[in-house]
Amino acid sequence: MVHISSKIFGKIKQATRKYLRQGFRDNLRIYVQGGPGGNGYPKFGGVGGKGGDVIGIAKENLTLEDVYKSNRSKRYIAKGGRHSTHNFILGPPGEDLKFELPVGVTLVTDAGKNLGDLNNPDDQLVLAKGGTGGHSKNGYLGTKGQAYPVTLDLKLIADIGLVGFPNAGKSTILKGISHAKPKIANYPFTTVKPNIGILLYDDNRQISMADLPGLIEGAHANKGMGHKFLKHVERTKLMLMVADINGFQLGPQYPHRSCLENIMLLIKELEMYNKDLLSKPAMLVINKMDTDGALAKFNEIESQLKNLGGYFSNYPEEQRPEGKLKFYEIIPISAKENPESVKLLKERLRKIIDVIADEKEKESQTDVLEEVKSSLKERGPVLI
Numbered sequence: 001m002v003h004i005s006s007k008i009f010g011k012i013k014q015a016t017r018k019y020l021r022q023g024f025r026d027n028l029r030i031y032v033q034g035g036p037g038g039n040g041y042p043k044f045g046g047v048g049g050k051g052g053d054v055i056g057i058a059k060e061n062l063t064l065e066d067v068y069k070s071n072r073s074k075r076y077i078a079k080g081g082r083h084s085t086h087n088f089i090l091g092p093p094g095e096d097l098k099f100e101l102p103v104g105v106t107l108v109t110d111a112g113k114n115l116g117d118l119n120n121p122d123d124q125l126v127l128a129k130g131g132t133g134g135h136s137k138n139g140y141l142g143t144k145g146q147a148y149p150v151t152l153d154l155k156l157i158a159d160i161g162l163v164g165f166p167n168a169g170k171s172t173i174l175k176g177i178s179h180a181k182p183k184i185a186n187y188p189f190t191t192v193k194p195n196i197g198i199l200l201y202d203d204n205r206q207i208s209m210a211d212l213p214g215l216i217e218g219a220h221a222n223k224g225m226g227h228k229f230l231k232h233v234e235r236t237k238l239m240l241m242v243a244d245i246n247g248f249q250l251g252p253q254y255p256h257r258s259c260l261e262n263i264m265l266l267i268k269e270l271e272m273y274n275k276d277l278l279s280k281p282a283m284l285v286i287n288k289m290d291t292d293g294a295l296a297k298f299n300e301i302e303s304q305l306k307n308l309g310g311y312f313s314n315y316p317e318e319q320r321p322e323g324k325l326k327f328y329e330i331i332p333i334s335a336k337e338n339p340e341s342v343k344l345l346k347e348r349l350r351k352i353i354d355v356i357a358d359e360k361e362k363e364s365q366t367d368v369l370e371e372v373k374s375s376l377k378e379r380g381p382v383l384i
């Protein structure tokens with residue numbers, strides 16, 4: 001998309017968002033090393049103690065900045081196992097090194113091996129295993145523990161992620177929809193905290209919504225930055241795409257793009273990052289319906305909105321997305337001037353999130369059923 005956008009928008013001066021200037025840390029590279037195993041004691045067939053493991057434990061309300069500040073050396077080295085001696089034939093194991101990490105981190109080694117995710121509080125993950133103790137089968141020499149640099153990559157976990165070009169009204173929607181006293185989620189994103197809101201419903205149901213502003217803006221403004229934020233969309237249950245009915249123009253020197261063109265660019269942007277994003281549940285909001293001529297514009301494009309594929313086919317291949325993004329619903333609103341429309345949006349979001357949850361539930365039930373069926377096929381009685 002970077003190149004597509006630059007074709008369309010030309011070279012764009014970087015616009016830095018406030019929280020980007022504040023230096024929000026969403027990844028951190030550390031070094032982990034399991035403790036070495038202790039040596040065995042050949043004379044008595046003694047076994048050396050196992051080296052300690054390095055273990056990460058997920059904790060809420062923690063940021064990667066906190067992790068960094070608590071250990072600026074960024075080295076996590078577990079204790080070695082003790083050697084076997086004539087007093088301790090079985091050498092005592094080395095102590096594990098446990099430390100806390102924010103909920104939502106993925107841990108990847110430099111070689112690209114994914115060690116796993118910490119998605120829920122108190123989840124634990126062994127980042128580096130300690131070495132085994134020396135014994136008769138390994139010449140009584142303890143082995144080294146695993147050791148490598150690991151990158152902690154923090155992904156936002158929210159039910160809904162707002163996706164859109166700058167100025168479309170994402171922040172206004174977030175503020176309006178979680179208005180009164182917006183409950184700011186307990187997410188470990190100190191610097192982006194104001195961009196995550198909770199939608200509270202009468203029955204106390206809560207749905208979290210994240211404004212991911214750097215997302216698209218960054219993708220076309222400078223290489224990498226937009227993609228850096230696009231990763232947060234991956235974990236949301238629903239993408240809420242927001243487009244201004246009047247379209248978007250980055251500045252007087254750039255061409256004006258219509259609402260439909262913006263939608264196409266956004267979809268292409270998502271596709272270029274990860275085409276799997278297009279199979280995520282999505283909903284489209286057309287904002288600023290209070291502005292002059294908005295209703296006429298909406299009526300004009302309504303049929304095309306329902307058949308985006310047909311509309312995109314008017315554009316050259318390199319500009320239009322290859323895949324399709326299916327919107328559950330398309331809702332025109334005015335985030336600023338029409339609280340009723342925002343209320344309606346809030347209700348529809350609840351419905352859709354519930355439908356998605358039901359579908360997931362059915363899927364997991366089908367999975368279990370399939371598992372049971374296949375295990376019966378292998379081991380169960382043959383029914384004649």
Ligand SMILES: Nc1nc2c(ncn2[C@@H]2O[C@H](COP(=O)(O)OP(=O)(O)OP(=O)(O)O)[C@@H](O)[C@H]2O)c(=O)[nH]1
Nearest residue numbers: 166167168169170171172213287288334335336337
């Ligand atoms: N007329 C009108 N203006 C709106 C509406 N919603 C938002 N705005 C205005 O549009 C401008 C941009 O709104 P934001 O909510 O900051 O948009 P955003 O998508 O978060 O923009 P970035 O922060 O640049 O990503 C502000 O001046 C808002 O007051 C609307 O429904 N109608």
